[in-house]
Amino acid sequence: MNIEETIRREQFCQIKSEIRGSDDYLVVGIDVAKDKHHAFMGTADGKSLVRKLVFENNLDGYCKLLERSEAVKTQNALGKVVFGLEPTGNYHKPLGAHLIRCGRHVVLITGKAVKNNRKTKGTPFTFLVYEILPRNYVKARSRIGLP
Numbered sequence: 001m002n003i004e005e006t007i008r009r010e011q012f013c014q015i016k017s018e019i020r021g022s023d024d025y026l027v028v029g030i031d032v033a034k035d036k037h038h039a040f041m042g043t044a045d046g047k048s049l050v051r052k053l054v055f056e057n058n059l060d061g062y063c064k065l066l067e068r069s070e071a072v073k074t075q076n077a078l079g080k081v082v083f084g085l086e087p088t089g090n091y092h093k094p095l096g097a098h099l100i101r102c103g104r105h106v107v108l109i110t111g112k113a114v115k116n117n118r119k120t121k122g123t124p125f126t127f128l129v130y131e132i133l134p135r136n137y138v139k140a141r142s143r144i145g146l147p
Helices: 003-019 059-075 092-101 111-120 124-132
Strands: 025-031 036-043 048-056 080-086 105-108
Touching: 003 025, 003 080, 003 105, 025 059, 036 059, 048 059, 059 080, 059 092, 080 092, 092 105
Parallel strands: 025 080, 080 105
Antiparallel strands: 025 036, 036 048
């Protein structure tokens, strides 16, 4: 593991320990697809702020996501943002790499965790905040394999 990966891993562990019940985080959950991604935004204490944001899988779309997340963060006086991506094929890699290059916190959400959430019919927001980030048994990773 190189220094950059180690730093991201440490940041992930810190986020994971801070996020539950925090009033300082904007949590952005992204369902990744080939052409268009779907995002939702909320606080770690369960308040939904943006139920649906659809953006293209290109640089313009990524800019739209970042602009909207910064606006929501500012409007709600939040200090930190974490992006959770459900990887689909390789479609998550360009978005994840862009977010990391922009200095954002990114976590991947495993397919097993997504499948378990669907069985319980949980909402994407509840899933990200209460099932993925704070639990030890879920293998959320803090790095994206850069192409």
